[in-house]
Each structure stands twice: as structure tokens, then as C-alpha cells.
Amino acid sequence: MLRLVRTLLNDSVLLSAPRRVGKSSLILRLQQQGHFRAGLQQELGSIIRTFMESVGVSNPPVPGLDLPLGDATVTATIRGLIDSLFSNIQAQSNSGRPIIAIDELPEFLLALEKQDHGVRRVSEFLHWLRALRQQSSDCVRWIFLGSIGLDTFVDQRSLTKTLAGLVPMSLGAWEPNEADGFLRAIGPAVGLELDAAVRAEILECAGWAIPYHLQIIIQSLVELKSARLPVNGQSLTAVTTGDVAAAIERLLQPDGYMRFDTWRQRLRDQLGDSEHRVAMLILKRLCTAPQGLPRELLQLELLRFRPQDPPDATAELLSRLLAMLQRDGYLLEQNGQYAFRSFLLREYWHRREVR
Numbered sequence: 295m296l297r298l299v300r301t302l303l304n305d306s307v308l309l310s311a312p313r314r315v316g317k318s319s320l321i322l323r324l325q326q327q328g329h330f331r332a333g334l335q336q337e338l339g340s341i342i343r344t345f346m347e348s349v350g351v352s353n354p355p356v357p358g359l360d361l362p363l364g365d366a367t368v369t370a371t372i373r374g375l376i377d378s379l380f381s382n383i384q385a386q387s388n389s390g391r392p393i394i395a396i397d398e399l400p401e402f403l404l405a406l407e408k409q410d411h412g413v414r415r416v417s418e419f420l421h422w423l424r425a426l427r428q429q430s431s432d433c434v435r436w437i438f439l440g441s442i443g444l445d446t447f448v449d450q451r452s453l454t455k456t457l458a459g460l461v462p463m464s465l466g467a468w469e470p471n472e473a474d475g476f477l478r479a480i481g482p483a484v485g486l487e488l489d490a491a492v493r494a495e496i497l498e499c500a501g502w503a504i505p506y507h508l509q510i511i512i513q514s515l516v517e518l519k520s521a522r523l524p525v526n527g528q529s530l531t532a533v534t535t536g537d538v539a540a541a542i543e544r545l546l547q548p549d550g551y552m553r554f555d556t557w558r559q560r561l562r563d564q565l566g567d568s569e570h571r572v573a574m575l576i577l578k579r580l581c582t583a584p585q586g587l588p589r590e591l592l593q594l595e596l597l598r599f600r601p602q603d604p605p606d607a608t609a610e611l612l613s614r615l616l617a618m619l620q621r622d623g624y625l626l627e628q629n630g631q632y633a634f635r636s637f638l639l640r641e642y643w644h645r646r647e648v649r
Contacts, residue, residue, distance in 0.1 A: 501637035586633030
């Protein structure tokens, strides 16, 4: 949080993190610690709603930003409304510097790309947004966040320059002491007694201590132990390390797959068919190797899978996908070995794709 605040003093930010890591919660905390300007939020929200309606118009005569609003006698456009808004912000610069947070922009861009003239409209929108950021750099800070990486989206379309000036930051798992502190606090709150050994087992099994993973393990333990909220001095329900294993097994049953299915859907949403098949092959291979595999072995797998491709092209594709899978929270690389970052995600993948 502190690092983000310090960065926003001088720069705008591209914040990347998978789903359920806490991006939205971080932005809410940032808002709570700042001065809430309801009028500005309402004006911006109105423009966003109007823009979303305009890009849904079938066969618009021009890209959405210049789409006329209202009847033929009205000359206003979305571009004009936004320019007017930022003129007002600049005129009130002595009242503080607004921060505009835009969540899940790649999902919007993917939808826009599927419409008529979509590729051109995406390019024009991103170039316009870059120009708007540059023009307002003295009085506005921006945060772009989402579970589908905006950097991956623009790289795939040779539009990386539209992100010029943004400082890349990532939001990852809690540090061990933070995660342990969370477990120490939440256990009694839900009626569970989590001693040091049990907390260590939860963190070991989670593998990657993001808030969502810890929360669903705790919820599974509550259900397994039929724990009740402590009232009137009622004792807590004891938990063993064996209970942790049983709770995680409950999470990974087929009726619990929906908790993790978004990870598979994200790949389908952000990759073309060919790259999607390769990414799924990489993950299918790695979910069978808990200790990970070296890049060389993964490249051999791809060469067998796509024998018609030149080796250099295969190596380049592998590098690009491994970078994306690391950036988006699927994999980590240690000592030349690529492996799933989370035990829970690896085990889910193994059960869905291999078993």
C-alpha cells in the first residue's frame, strides 16, 4: 500500500494481479484514505455509462469516442464530454489531485475488438487514452488494474507504446508473517482454534498465500468441523493438521471446481486458439511435475506438439507464454525450473486435465 501511494505521488500505475488477490480492496482502502469527491465520481460515472452504451451501438458511423450523443441537433460527443471533464479538473487543481482507477480494461477491449472495425477501434481508443493521460499528467493520476494483464493484451497486438509512462507494479501473496497474522485473527472469529502447527500446514498447503485461497480453506474447515461462532465464552473448535488435509480435499472435489474455473476461462479470453492450445499444454505438463520442469524440456514438448513450426518460432512462443503465465500468477520460476505457484491451482489443474 505504502509503495503504491509513494509511486502515485509522481506517476500513474499499471497494477497487475490475478483474480481474488485483493486489487479492489486495495483501491477501496486508497479511496478511504483520501478525500472523496462525489461530484467528480458522479460526472465520470455518467460519462462511462454513456460510453459503454455508445460502443454497443451496431455499425456506428465513427469509432465510439466521436459518436454524437442525443438527437441530430446535439453536437456533443463522448470525446467532448471527457475533454470538458478534464478541463474542470485542471481548473480545480488546487483542491487536490484525483486518482482515476480503471478496472478490467482488457475485458472491455476484448469485447470492443469483436465489434465492427474492432481492431482499429481498440488501437484508436488506447492511443487516445495515452494522449489523455499525458495531457492530464500534472493534475491526475491513473491506476489500471485487472486480472487479465493489460501489458499482455497490448504486447499481443503490438500496442505496447500506448502504455508508455505507466509504472508497472504487481500485487502478490502475503508475506509469511502477514499470512500467519491473518490466520491467527480469523480463526477465533469463526470459532476455530488454529495453533502454530495448523497455521503452518495451511500455509504449506496453500502454497501461495493470497487472501482468497486462505479464506476458502478456512471456510472449508468451518464446514468440516461444523464450527460455530463463539458466544458467551464458548470454547473454540480444535483443528488438526489432518483436518487441514481433509478440508483441502473437500475444496478440490468436482462440485468445488467453480472456485478455480476462472483461471481456465481467463486463458480462453485473452489468447487466440493456437496460443491457447500451447498454454494449456504447458500447464497440463507442469501440473504433473510438482517440482517443476526446465525450459528445455518444455520446449521439446512443444516441438513434438508442433513439429511443423521452426525451432526459433517455438522458442519465442514459449518465452512469451511463460512470461505471461508468470506475470498472471499461474507459474513461478526458481533455479531454471518452472512450476505452478499454488498447490491448490496445480492440484485443481491436475484433476481437471489429467486424472
